[in-house]
Amino acid sequence: MSPVITPPPVPRAVPPLVVDPGTIRTFAADLLAASAQVDDLGSFVAGAARIGDWEGVASTAYHQAIRPTGRRADAMSLALRHVARRADEHADALQRLVERRWSLVDERSHLIGAIEALRDRATAAPAALAADLQTACDDCALRVRRFEADLDTWVTDVIAAEEAMREAFARALDLDQVEQRYAGVEDPADAALSAAPGSGATPAEVNAWWGSLTRAQRRAVIATAPGSIGNRDGIPPGARDAANTVALGRDLAEWGYLEERGLLTADEERWLENARSARDAQHAIEQGIDPVDLVPVRSQLYLYDPTAFDGDGAVAVCAGDLATADNVAVVVPGFGSDGASAGYQGERVLTLHESSRTLDSSQSNASMVWIGYDAPDNTPWDGGWDGAGVLDEDLATRGGERLADTIDGLRASRDGEPAHLTVIGHSYGSTTLGHGAHDHGVPADDLVFVGSPGVGGATDHATDLGVDPGHVWAGANSRDPVANLGNHGSWHLESALDGAGLGDDPVEDDFGAHRFRAESTTRADNDGIEAFGDHSKYFDHDTESLYNISQVVNGRYGAVRPAGHVTDPWYTDPQDPEWGRRPGSPDTDGRP
């Protein structure tokens, strides 16, 4: 007769939890952006709506009549902001609950496996082993009880989180209650903004001011005055992203509303296009999956001004977290880059991010495209050649100053260990980078020039760029006609075109930069018009250039594959040893 053994009980199933924290955060962002609009009305009533030079009975009646509107707007803004914050917290709580649920599901699966094994053993166990088997069953039953206690706690926490969110919604439903609760309540943003440093403050001073604010004040400033901090150097990247996301949401809603009614002006049409492109860039990045962690890539909107540069727009969007990444890369694009191109640039910077992560999974990365200067608008393959803009360094000179300020601000906004920071100038962006580094100093660890038409007239050698020349890198596809615009040897475009031209070619031997391989397996057979396509392949996956740029970004200098420099013998045209080399296709994304 088989011994009687009491098996452990089967643990209860873990209930499903169907939620999407990301969508809840979008919900919160929409409320926050709307609260900013409503807050504007409150500020308007308190300020610009007052008509100082209007006197008399009608004036008195008007000023009395608008006061309740302002009070209501202020209260509504605070209430919306409060609910938005609760929704954000709810999303965080649910995220944690989802992760706990997975652990519980895992634990239950293990327990069921153990119980089945014990039952199998019990069926055939001789009497001599019954005591040991019962002990094992009792141990397992204890684990089941602990599991069920954890499960009960989890269920309680889910119910509590849901209840808290429902309560937050319910308490803000009735407007009279909202006004009772919030009317006359001081906005935490007011005191914070009145203490903000003036326009001449250094990034370090701005950072110190931000650091002095309470959490509530920071949240309030982000919600009510996103424009005051979104593009301000010295503000931490996470706060800039939050503020710019509020501003973007508000702009999309406002201009989208006007567009539906046919009320958009020509300027607003361009601004709306820039705003949509910024949103596309965010989405393009967030569609990416981190090749190491296998989670969606985080985006940060570091710069957002859709009206900048006469409506060309300014945008900087990042894949990864600028505040914490070990390696930060800033890409400065060139010809044809404006706010409306941000969507495409977002896709490009995602490839750099994926590649950097794939090639070194031990470090964290943040890869940002910076369209923060007024780049020449037109390219030969996109509406003609903007000769005035391209063959002139004015835009690069002004852009270089902005770039230097931006990198200063990025440095100042980080606490603790500084990032390994690489600035990559592509096309005319390399001229801008050259000017920034030469004229103002760019506090970067490495400078990379790709597809460069010249690094600026004042820079004759890598040693002129303010960094150790051992950290100046250059790549050029031998077919790329834009990369062939730089000065070679003693022949200078400035001389030929009476001052025009963009400076020296950084891949030439006498410039003193490390040249890396940057050929493409799909390069043109000759230097005809189709070769212009080679100017846009430097950030494509599985190209030599992206591989080598990523190695520099990760500080793995020994892995960079060098290329021979261009030479310019006196007796003939410049000679590029890369012309005849068969291009490789190193893996940059871990995909076949």
Place this chain on the structure above:
Amino acid sequence: MQVVPLSVGRAARSWDEQHLDVAAAAGQIGAAPVHGFPDAVAGAAARFVATWQRHAAALAARAEATADGLRVTLADHLRTDEAVGQDQLVLRGFLHEIR
């Protein structure tokens, strides 16, 4: 003397802009996605969104009404001013200087 300055007209235009901005915010609230919440919360979220879209739309309507009110004030003033001017013209034919 009570006058209605040009700034009344400018203020009316600013109120129009506020109306459009807040109406856009109302649309944004109405479009905020609620499907990410758990089932137990989604209903409350949907109700909140619908209610607040109406609240914001009402606020936008108040801004629009204020703009309209200022325009009415301005028009009243202009009509009154014009009527007084006409009266003066008519009256002028009956007036003679007496020394």
